[in-house]
Amino acid sequence: MPLPIHTDGLGQRPKVLIPEKVSTDGLKLLQAKLEVHERKGLDPQDLLSIIGEYDALIVRSETKVTAPVLAAGKRLRVVARAGVGVDNVDLEAATKRGIIVVNSPTGNINAAAEHTIALLMSVARNIGNACSSLKQGKWERSKYVGVEVKGKTLCIIGLGKVGLTVARAAGGLGMELVAYDPYANPSLAASANVELVQSLDDLWSRADFLTIHTPLIASTKGMIGASELARMKPTACILNVARGGMIDETALLSALEEGSIAGAGIDVFTSEPPQPGGSAARLIEHPRTVATPHLGASTVEAQENVSIDVCTQVLSILSGQLPRSAVNAPIILPEEYRTLQPFVSLLETIGSLYTQYFSRPGERQLRTTFDLTYEGSIASNTTTKPLFAALVKGLLSPVTNTESLNINIVNAELVAKERGILINEQRSREKAESEGYSASVTLRARVDPRSPSGTRSARADSFMAPRPSALEDQVIVGFVSNNTSYIGRLGHFSTSFIPSGTLLICRNHDSPGRIGVVGGKLGSAGVNIRFMSVAPVDKEIGEESKDSAVTDSGNGVAPVKTEALMILGVDGPVEEEVRKSLIGTDGVLDARIVDI
Numbered sequence: 373m374p375l376p377i378h379t380d381g382l383g384q385r386p387k388v389l390i391p392e393k394v395s396t397d398g399l400k401l402l403q404a405k406l407e408v409h410e411r412k413g414l415d416p417q418d419l420l421s422i423i424g425e426y427d428a429l430i431v432r433s434e435t436k437v438t439a440p441v442l443a444a445g446k447r448l449r450v451v452a453r454a455g456v457g458v459d460n461v462d463l464e465a466a467t468k469r470g471i472i473v474v475n476s477p478t479g480n481i482n483a484a485a486e487h488t489i490a491l492l493m494s495v496a497r498n499i500g501n502a503c504s505s506l507k508q509g510k511w512e513r514s515k516y517v518g519v520e521v522k523g524k525t526l527c528i529i530g531l532g533k534v535g536l537t538v539a540r541a542a543g544g545l546g547m548e549l550v551a552y553d554p555y556a557n558p559s560l561a562a563s564a565n566v567e568l569v570q571s572l573d574d575l576w577s578r579a580d581f582l583t584i585h586t587p588l589i590a591s592t593k594g595m596i597g598a599s600e601l602a603r604m605k606p607t608a609c610i611l612n613v614a615r616g617g618m619i620d621e622t623a624l625l626s627a628l629e630e631g632s633i634a635g636a637g638i639d640v641f642t643s644e645p646p647q648p649g650g651s652a653a654r655l656i657e658h659p660r661t662v663a664t665p666h667l668g669a670s671t672v673e674a675q676e677n678v679s680i681d682v683c684t685q686v687l688s689i690l691s692g693q694l695p696r697s698a699v700n701a702p703i704i705l706p707e708e709y710r711t712l713q714p715f716v717s718l719l720e721t722i723g724s725l726y727t728q729y730f731s732r733p734g735e736r737q738l739r740t741t742f743d744l745t746y747e748g749s750i751a752s753n754t755t756t757k758p759l760f761a762a763l764v765k766g767l768l769s770p771v772t773n774t775e776s777l778n779i780n781i782v783n784a785e786l787v788a789k790e791r792g793i794l795i796n797e798q799r800s801r802e803k804a805e806s807e808g809y810s811a812s813v814t815l816r817a818r819v820d821p822r823s824p825s826g827t828r829s830a831r832a833d834s835f836m837a838p839r840p841s842a843l844e845d846q847v848i849v850g851f852v853s854n855n856t857s858y859i860g861r862l863g864h865f866s867t868s869f870i871p872s873g874t875l876l877i878c879r880n881h882d883s884p885g886r887i888g889v890v891g892g893k894l895g896s897a898g899v900n901i902r903f904m905s906v907a908p909v910d911k912e913i914g915e916e917s918k919d920s921a922v923t924d925s926g927n928g929v930a931p932v933k934t935e936a937l938m939i940l941g942v943d944g945p946v947e948e949e950v951r952k953s954l955i956g957t958d959g960v961l962d963a964r965i966v967d968i
């Protein structure tokens with residue numbers, strides 16, 4: 373069920389910018405919940421100047437979503453591509469900023485495949501030239517004699533969704549099918565009667581028609597140049613309904629001019645629209661080229677599909693749910709996300725509690741590795757990305773502005789790496805049940821004694837773990853009960869409290885009268901106590917330290933069996949003077965304030 377979309381603090385609905393023609397079928401879904409601004413014909417400068425107002429951006433292939441656009445999009449949470457190819461979106465920059473990029477991976481593949489077949493037939497039967505000749509009042513039947521495709525070999529580079537759909541349709545036309553795709557599914561290829569070859573070198577000389585259906589990526593850029601074209605039959609025709617940039621346009625034009633290939637059917641160009649007088653424009657003008665202005669996805673049906681697909685995903689993301697097809701985020705099934713959700717809040721709390729509770733102001737700080745263990749039922753989830761992201765956010769929230777970092781499943785790993793936070797995730801199915809809960813999480817810090825602060829990075833906001841006192845155990849155990857987060861262990865102490873609001877956490881001698889002392893001092897300072905919980909030394913540690921139990925010297929070293937924690941939920945802030953006044957007298961060894 374979709375969650376409500378919240379307005380901002382000023383009661384405004386989230387805003388979505390649509391600078392290209394996107395079908396109204398999807399936009400209608402948005403209009404009820406969002407402010408939808410269709411602004412066609414924006415130039416790059418206009419886009420830069422207005423993008424800062426928007427929470428979502430929906431584009432097709434024309435809008436270049438560059439790093440500067442994403443940087444200016446301070447509120448942007450999602451860039452949706454109403455189509456397949458995301459080569460016009462700077463994915464790396466979006467990931468860094470935690471902006472989810474979604475696309476519609478299947479909505480227009482049939483349209484693209486049908487358009488490929490249309491170009492194939494147009495090239496084979498001279499449809500474009502014959503049509504314009506007829507419109508000029510001519511009747512040139514012998515000039516436009518074509519070839520049949522039945523029995524001819526169609527070579528396909530990229531046997532993905534579009535490539536396979538083209539193969540099936542071309543198979544229906546009686547064509548022989550050969551494909552090169554190092555990642556193709558052999559059984560799908562076999563089911564469409566496609567012969568898969570091991571190398572591109574096996575294709576060039578076999579093709580009567582050659583069609584390309586790969587994404588535009590480093591390995592496909594400039595894939596077909598002069599030397600490849602030179603190896604093709606002079607009767608061969610080449611088709612491109614994928615992306616400009618994969619075929620060298622100048623080389624293709626020369627091959628057509630020299631007659632080393634027979635024809636071309638081209639829908640996509642290196643620069644769209646083509647620069648007047650440039651290589652694409654000259655290629656389009658060639659009499660044996662059939663060209664269309666990037667119309668592969670331009671059918672009513674495909675535009676409805678992609679529009680509804682991406683608009684639904686925009687709504688999901690803006691209501692805090694996960695999209696169906698994010699390009700730069702892991703796929704998480706909805707039912708899996710539901711089981712993880714209560715733990716997301718727990719992990720954020722544990723992270724924040726860790727940073728606030730274990731920090732000692734003024735102490736030299738060190739870089740840390742965390743062991744994060746999921747125990748019990750939660751350990752069987754296939755992904756824990758949302759939990760990882762929540763922990764990173766929690767660890768950083770007390771020391772940096774996490775709002776501006778927008779930490780989420782998209783960028784959490786990157787942010788953690790940049791801040792020197794190393795998190796090892798582990799799973800244990802049994803442990804939590806033996807402790808009496810169905811699932812729990814343990815965060816244990818291992819501080820690297822060889823890397824004092826400042827040795828690796830001069831960043832002021834880099835995460836530095838607090839230096840632990842000699843024997844301090846930096847561990848937090850949390851669990852969820854009735855959708856509420858609980859802390860079950862803090863350092864050496866076994867406890868059970870709900871971490872929320874302002875907490876005063878005191879470590880004291882485990883002897884009568886401590887509560888009265890702290891309560892009295894807080895009372896005279898006008899601080900109201902909401903709840904209180906006493907935490908003895910965890911039983912495992914108690915066993916270990918039985919023989920060595922000595923009284924603490926009061927310097928924060930060597931917690932022993934004779935100590936306990938007192939956790940007080942208090943209303944409002946506790947002045948620093950009041951906190952300090954609690955320490956050192958009447959058996960109170962330490963007092964720390966934590967805000968959750």
Ligand SMILES: NC(=O)C1=CN([C@@H]2O[C@H](COP(=O)(O)OP(=O)(O)OC[C@H]3O[C@@H](n4cnc5c(N)ncnc54)[C@H](O)[C@@H]3O)[C@@H](O)[C@H]2O)C=CC1
Pocket residue numbers: 455456457458477480481484529530531532533534535552553554555556585586587588591592613614615639640666667668669670
């Ligand atoms: N002209 C238009 O309006 C449209 C164009 N497209 C374009 O069509 C292309 C294909 O789309 P889909 O089939 O949906 O993508 P897809 O991801 O399903 O398939 C791409 C295939 O290319 C293969 N591939 C990747 N690198 C390769 C390489 N170096 N050599 C050989 N094969 C390689 C992959 O293994 C994959 O099987 C994309 O570039 C997309 O942008 C898609 C829809 C409409």
Ligand SMILES: O=C(O)C(=O)COP(=O)(O)O
Pocket residue numbers: 432433434454455456457458480666667668669670
């Ligand atoms: O989906 C794709 O990859 C396309 O190329 C379609 O582009 P368009 O949305 O028509 O600008």
